[in-house]
Amino acid sequence: GQNIDQPTEMTATEGAIVQINCTYQTSGFNGLFWYQQHAGEAPTFLSYNVLDGLEEKGRFSSFLSRSKGYSYLLLKELQMKDSASYLCAVRGERGSTLGRLYFGRGTQLTVWP
Amino acid sequence: AAGVIQSPRHLIKEKRETATLKCYPIPRHDTVYWYQQGPGQDPQFLISFYEKMQSDKGSIPDRFSAQQFSDYHSELNMSSLELGDSALYFCASTIGGTGELFFGEGSRLTVL
Numbered sequence: 001g002q003n004i005d006q007p008t009e010m011t012a013t014e015g016a017i018v019q020i021n022c023t024y025q026t027s028g029f030n031g032l033f034w035y036q037q038h039a040g041e042a043p044t045f046l047s048y049n050v051l052d053g054l055e056e057k058g059r060f061s062s063f064l065s066r067s068k069g070y071s072y073l074l075l076k077e078l079q080m081k082d083s084a085s086y087l088c089a090v091r092g093e094r095g096s097t098l099g100r101l102y103f104g105r106g107t108q109l110t111v112w113p
Numbered sequence: 114a115a116g117v118i119q120s121p122r123h124l125i126k127e128k129r130e131t132a133t134l135k136c137y138p139i140p141r142h143d144t145v146y147w148y149q150q151g152p153g154q155d156p157q158f159l160i161s162f163y164e165k166m167q168s169d170k171g172s173i174p175d176r177f178s179a180q181q182f183s184d185y186h187s188e189l190n191m192s193s194l195e196l197g198d199s200a201l202y203f204c205a206s207t208i209g210g211t212g213e214l215f216f217g218e219g220s221r222l223t224v225l
């Protein structure tokens with residue numbers, strides 16, 4: 001089966017740095033995604049890690065350790081507009097699932113002024 | 114840049130009616146996924162298509178069916194609608210089931 005865990009809620013203040021952790025146990029692994037989702041809107045792609053290490057994109061960075069089944073999303077210089085749900089998703093192995101994403105429940109981040 | 118296009122954006126139906134949602138993937142993307150997201154829930158995988166063939170099936174009710182057409186757009190057909198089908202339905206696309214996966218804006222279905 002697939003098991004993806006991330007904290008339900010986090011809070012931080014404007015300008016701060018926040019790290020959202022994600023641990024996973026899946027029957028196969030072919031990449032990990034982070035998405036941002038505002039209420040009632042579509043998930044917006046943030047990052048994709050398939051190899052171990054850190055991927056940096058502006059204020060957002062994502063880290064992956066495949067041996068530990070662990071990833072984190074780092075958000076720097078937080079802004080009010082960063083208040084959203086952050087979804088960790090793991091892509092299953094190729095073959096029959098052909099790239100299906102398994103989602104965590106999402107971490108609701110609230111940024112305070 | 115072109116994104117995944119979904120229509121309609123909002124749809125209101127009554128119980129036992131039928132509904133059809135459409136998805137137009139990013140140009141050159143050959144793989145389409147359908148997800149259902151209820152209020153406060155994570156997206157649940159329904160079904161996917163690769164090169165116009167069903168490639169994977171998730172928790173899609175038998176009342177639902179889908180297909181991918183020659184131009185790679187996909188349609189999700191839902192019949193005998195139930196109140197519990199009220200949700201956001203997202204379509205996502207990628208190339209060959211690999212690489213970055215992008216979501217459309219979603220179709221909000223409300224069943225009364």
